[in-house]
Amino acid sequence: MDLDRDQMDLYSRQMLVDEIGFDGQLFILATPVHVFGPDPWRGWATQYLAAAGFSVSETPHEHVKVLIGDAASWEVTNLPQRGEGLRDLGLGLSKLLAEWMRQVKGGDIRNANSLGPGE
């Protein structure tokens, strides 16, 4: 698997982050994410994760829950519709991404589609 020139440009800022890098971006592009939750949080999470390169599907639900592949998840209840809620959504997704990235790059798991770098 490789990235074309537009994809390299598109994902350049997150690939510059050491913990992600080129190989991490390939994992992202090969991994499905499912977002459960109410509006507006489901929409925010879906937009950000899809823009990062994940294949995102979504389901309306009472509480926010995000599953990356079948390996990592984050769940939260009662996010307030104000700055604090936006901040906590961003921090929760960031921590989930960091933990998942540690797992896949550390070799603990493979992404759900088994399409890791070099394959």
Place this chain on the structure above:
Amino acid sequence: MVVGAGAIGSPLVRGLLWWPHLERIWVADNDRVERSNLPRQPWYRVADIGREKSRALAEAVGDDRVRPITVAVDHDFTWPPVSLIFDATDNWPARAAIQREAWRQQIPWIFASAVRWEGQVALLRPGGPCLECLFGAHPTEGLRCFEAGVVSTVTLAVAGQALAVAEAWESRGHQWEDRLYLLDGREGRVWWVRLPPKECPHGS
């Protein structure tokens, strides 16, 4: 007013629309949408590449309260009357221009920045600590996103923290304890450092 329609400014503008009493949100940015912006600014589409960011953002949110300004905020910028300024820029000259105007209008401004997995936010009010008090008289630019990279969800969290600080400022009747908020995306946490209550020697 939000200065910067990028990774911090664009979610901030969307969050500000939750404030029902807000009459107008000026969004100033002279940049144009680039492909590398799209992962952190997901309201912009491939078709927006090359368009003025502030205008594209105003269209994307579709709310008449949001008014774009497409010129740079610098020393020569003509400021509209505003009650609060959000810094969603990525450079010190723009922040210095924001601070000068905040001092002139005697209004608070909110500093916000993000790089890699970290973010910082502080509300700087008239009479309180200023940018120089926090970072010294001649702050170096430090690493910027195009050099060090940034995680999109961290910029979202920083926008949320900036919004939360503004909400707290309004709800507490401007009674304020000066703090610098620090966000860590790896650990998913935010904490703060209390800024000492001393008079700013730089003119705030």
